[in-house]
Amino acid sequence: MSYPDRFYPVVDSLAWVERLTKLGVGTIQLRAKDLDDSQSLQMVTDALAITQGTQAKLVVNDYWRAAIVAGAKYLHLGQEDLADADLAAIREAGLSLGVSTHDEAELDTALAAEPDYVALGPIFFTTLKSMRFEPQGIPKITEWKKRIGNIPLVAIGGIKFEHAAEIFAAGADSIAVVSDVTQNADPDARVRQWLGQSAETA
DSSP states (O other): OOOSSHHHHHHSHHHHHHHHTTTOEEEEEEEOOOOHHHHHHHHHHHHHHHHHTSSOEEESOOOOOHHHTTTTTEEEOOOOHHHHOHHHHHHHTTTEEEEEEHHHHHHHHHHHHHSSSSOOOOSSSOOOSSSSSSSOOHHHHHHHHHHHTTTOOEEEEEOOOGGHHHHHHHTEEEEEESSHHHHHHHHHHHHHHHHHHHHHOO
């Protein structure tokens, strides 16, 4: 599976995009909050410049207008953003679309948008953002994968490298990782671990 890659870090700055690109990461989500239209367009444009000519696929979180204008190829929407987005314009621009889900109703909403992948979270407790939803646990991954069939399933939320084998075995096609990289004492070494694990299990 080429997209999203099995290791799928989510970061909030251009510096992280550059760092991960240099390490050879294949799919990177840029999730920066509270930007206005001009700020988001500038950030997406700059991030695309960083990844141009590399193997990194830049996934823009939320800012679908900026993604279209800047010529991005990949987009991720949460449920609230999905409700406000112009899906016809997104598809017309040729963007691949991933959608977050946390419960059955959200999964139904996501599948109606015919996404290129579905994300399920949080798998474990996460301190990064306050969640309305309890941790899903690993068995939910298997259940979700049965529901969505051939659509790639991304697991996210509190996942560390030590969980990877079990999560892939449960049916996840990809693991989105945040703090296990960005808050790691040695992020570069951790990324190399993930990349090695992904290569072994691909």
